[in-house]
Amino acid sequence: MTAPPEPGQPDSAQTDRAQADRPLVDRAQARATALLGLIMVIGAIVVLVDAARLRDSDDAVGPAAAPTLLGILLGTTGLLLAVQGARSARTAPESALEKRRLWRLAGLVGALIAFALLLPIMGYVVSSTALFTAAALLLGAPHPARVVAYGWTVAVAAFLIFDRLIGLSLPAGPWGF
Amino acid sequence: MDALLTGFAEALTPANLFWALIGVTIGTAVGVLPGIGPALTVALLLPITFRLEPAAALIMFAGIYYGGMYGGSTTSILLNTPGESASVATALEGNKMARAGRGAAALATAAIGSFVAGTIGTIALTIAAPLVADIATSFGPPEYVALMAVAFVTVSALLGPSLLRGAASLVIGATLGVVGIDTLTGQPRLTFGVPSLLDGIDVVIVVVALFALGETFAHALAGTGHTRVEPVRGVPMLSRADFRRSWPAWLRGTALGFPIGSLPAGGADVPTFLSYGLEKRLSKHPEEFGHGAIEGVAGPESANNAAAAGVLVPLLTIGLPTSATAAVILTAFQSYGLQPGPQLFTESGDLVWALIASLYIGNVLLLVLNLPLARVWARLLGIPAYGIYAGVLVFACLGTFAAGGTMADLVVLTVLGLIGLLMREAGVPVAPAIVGLILAPLAEQQLRRALALSDGDWSVLVSSPLTVVLWILVAAALLAPAVLAVVRHVRRREVRERDQKRDQERDRDRESAGGSGRDSAGEPGRDGAGGSGRDGAGGSGRDSVGGPDRGSSDVDGQ
Numbered sequence: 001m002t003a004p005p006e007p008g009q010p011d012s013a014q015t016d017r018a019q020a021d022r023p024l025v026d027r028a029q030a031r032a033t034a035l036l037g038l039i040m041v042i043g044a045i046v047v048l049v050d051a052a053r054l055r056d057s058d059d060a061v062g063p064a065a066a067p068t069l070l071g072i073l074l075g076t077t078g079l080l081l082a083v084q085g086a087r088s089a090r091t092a093p094e095s096a097l098e099k100r101r102l103w104r105l106a107g108l109v110g111a112l113i114a115f116a117l118l119l120p121i122m123g124y125v126v127s128s129t130a131l132f133t134a135a136a137l138l139l140g141a142p143h144p145a146r147v148v149a150y151g152w153t154v155a156v157a158a159f160l161i162f163d164r165l166i167g168l169s170l171p172a173g174p175w176g177f
Numbered sequence: 178m179d180a181l182l183t184g185f186a187e188a189l190t191p192a193n194l195f196w197a198l199i200g201v202t203i204g205t206a207v208g209v210l211p212g213i214g215p216a217l218t219v220a221l222l223l224p225i226t227f228r229l230e231p232a233a234a235l236i237m238f239a240g241i242y243y244g245g246m247y248g249g250s251t252t253s254i255l256l257n258t259p260g261e262s263a264s265v266a267t268a269l270e271g272n273k274m275a276r277a278g279r280g281a282a283a284l285a286t287a288a289i290g291s292f293v294a295g296t297i298g299t300i301a302l303t304i305a306a307p308l309v310a311d312i313a314t315s316f317g318p319p320e321y322v323a324l325m326a327v328a329f330v331t332v333s334a335l336l337g338p339s340l341l342r343g344a345a346s347l348v349i350g351a352t353l354g355v356v357g358i359d360t361l362t363g364q365p366r367l368t369f370g371v372p373s374l375l376d377g378i379d380v381v382i383v384v385v386a387l388f389a390l391g392e393t394f395a396h397a398l399a400g401t402g403h404t405r406v407e408p409v410r411g412v413p414m415l416s417r418a419d420f421r422r423s424w425p426a427w428l429r430g431t432a433l434g435f436p437i438g439s440l441p442a443g444g445a446d447v448p449t450f451l452s453y454g455l456e457k458r459l460s461k462h463p464e465e466f467g468h469g470a471i472e473g474v475a476g477p478e479s480a481n482n483a484a485a486a487g488v489l490v491p492l493l494t495i496g497l498p499t500s501a502t503a504a505v506i507l508t509a510f511q512s513y514g515l516q517p518g519p520q521l522f523t524e525s526g527d528l529v530w531a532l533i534a535s536l537y538i539g540n541v542l543l544l545v546l547n548l549p550l551a552r553v554w555a556r557l558l559g560i561p562a563y564g565i566y567a568g569v570l571v572f573a574c575l576g577t578f579a580a581g582g583t584m585a586d587l588v589v590l591t592v593l594g595l596i597g598l599l600m601r602e603a604g605v606p607v608a609p610a611i612v613g614l615i616l617a618p619l620a621e622q623q624l625r626r627a628l629a630l631s632d633g634d635w636s637v638l639v640s641s642p643l644t645v646v647l648w649i650l651v652a653a654a655l656l657a658p659a660v661l662a663v664v665r666h667v668r669r670r671e672v673r674e675r676d677q678k679r680d681q682e683r684d685r686d687r688e689s690a691g692g693s694g695r696d697s698a699g700e701p702g703r704d705g706a707g708g709s710g711r712d713g714a715g716g717s718g719r720d721s722v723g724g725p726d727r728g729s730s731d732v733d734g735q
């Protein structure tokens with residue numbers, strides 16, 4: 001926003017900026033596009049190799065036809081995205097992707113894996129509370145103690161509804177919940 | 178008609194009424210909360226189908242589907258962060274109204290408009306569905322293949338910012354749909370020797386990963402910025418003047434929404450933007466557009482809800498989902514061993530009519546829930562983002578556990594979540610992936626069936642007039658964006674030149690007077706053009722070729 005805020009809308013520019021993290025094409029998006037395209041091309045190779053391995057049948061459309069077609073489409077669209085992303089990455093304005101943010105993402109992935117490992121041992125409620133707390137703190141929650149209380153409430157409510165009411169048997173820890 | 182009355186009798190039983198109420202309440206809540214949509218919610222609740230009667234579960238899911246449309250408007254009006262792309266048009270004028278202190282009127286016209294459109298849409302569904310089902314009984318595999326081809330093309334072209342991005346998403350989803358044992362030859366495809374992949378990747382896991390994890394990861398990456406919730410002053414009511422301006426917009430929105438929604442052509446986004454453009458053109462107060470014109474809320478919001486009803490026509494009568502939520506609801510049908518399509522009306526007529534009857538009831542419930550309780554729902558917006566996303570994560574893991582519950586599932590979930598994050602960051606929409614995931618295996622099945630019937634003669638695919646027409650549509654839909662792109666390129670260059678001139682003028686203006694109102698007038702169109710609300714600010718005039726006109730022309734292009 002180049003124009004100063006107008007009297008009618010005191011801080012509209014500011015809030016708009018808070019919601020609109022970045023303009024339509026910036027370097028981060030261009031890089032993500034290129035990376036996604038690259039992954040799709042690699043995926044396409046995997047799909048095509050897997051399709052080539054399949055035994056053919058007598059039918060007009062064998063088991064390999066759909067994966068082959070999808071592999072080609074995946075490769076083509078992926079290549080186009082990669083080229084588009086790489087091209088605009090050079091011209092797009094630089095946007096800072098802080099290291100801290102990537103650590104936050106890694107923390108979330110770690111929390112998910114820890115949850116899977118803890119679930120059978122600690123039971124649903126405790127591991128879900130831990131997951132909620134970890135995620136909330138990583139996402140910038142201010143009061144750790146209060147977050148644990150919220151997490152506990154959510155986990156207990158989910159346990160009561162899904163385990164007791166609906167009858168989905170959720171893993172219980174040594175303490176039975 | 179008798180069938181519908183029987184349906185009402187079934188839907189009005191206390192148990193089913195209870196499930197409808199639960200459904201619309203959950204639906205409104207998830208519609209209001211940013212980051213959670215009806216598709217994700219229905220996916221998370223899919224395990225319930227093991228416990229509930231088909232009618233009860235489907236009535237609840239339908240309630241969530243309709244409720245999500247109502248709730249979405251509250252968020253776009255008060256927060257200017259549309260929860261789903263179909264609410265983007267509502268946010269354009271609705272948020273401006275809320276900022277001007279007219280939030281209550283905006284909420285009222287959205288809720289009543291949703292009710293009017295939802296009810297008319299449901300009536301149209303009641304009339305159209307049996308007729309379409311009748312026609313569809315004559316469809317053979319070739320017709321299904323052609324219809325699905327139309328759906329593939331239109332979904333990738335319409336549910337995203339560009340055909341390439343939509344197609345990329347669709348193909349990613351379709352590839353995931355191929356994973357598992359090939360039904361015809363019994364060979365495992367893309368399973369890499371992992372036993373839990375043999376029966377395919379569960380729909381719940383894909384939906385949860387792409388929607389919930391992708392969104393949460395994106396938030397972790399972006400950091401939670403502060404958002405501003407506009408307060409609602411007074412009870413949502415329409416003044417006489419507001420009503421007079423609203424009702425024609427409701428009806429026009431409905432007239433646009435239902436037919437477009439019911440074509441196998443991709444969801445509710447297009448009619449909302451068409452309706453916005455139409456209202457702006459017809460309005461007696463065009464100068465109010467961009468500053469909170471009530472028609473600009475009434476029209477798109479009605480179009481949105483009417484289209485939601487329309488989407489159910491191809492879903493129920495042909496088994497063709499054209500939105501992510503419809504695709505997940507199709508999975509719910511399948512988990513009961515039901516296949517939506519013409520047979521559904523003859524074989525499980527009671528169920529279908531109970532479902533349709535519950536839509537009428539759901540609309541009434543939603544009006545009651547939304548109009549007097551608007552401020553209660555608005556309070557949900559006060560929940561901090563970290564709370565919402567941490568909660569989403571907890572429920573996402575619950576859903577995954579209920580769907581499969583192995584370590585491999587969790588690895589798949591996390592990997593797909595990261596792909597979802599990448600798609601989001603790259604501006605690739607995730608909804609087409611869900612449609613591709615569910616529709617691609619069906620399309621393969623129908624194609625093989627068609628060719629088995631014709632002994633491998635491919636000309637069977639164009640053996641009837643309908644199939645020829647449909648394939649021509651496919652070709653047209655594929656070529657149209659290319660033609661439009663050329664037109665747009667030429668226009669963009671013109672606009673850019675004009676913009677540069679304007680920028681120069683503005684710089685001169687600012688030097689002498691400081692600031693001009695012209696810049697902000699261009700904003701609403703700009704928000705709409707991007708279709709994500711993300712690109713509202715920060716862009717220099719060159720990128721976003723501002724101006725409301727631009728917004729509507731871009732929509733035509735989509």
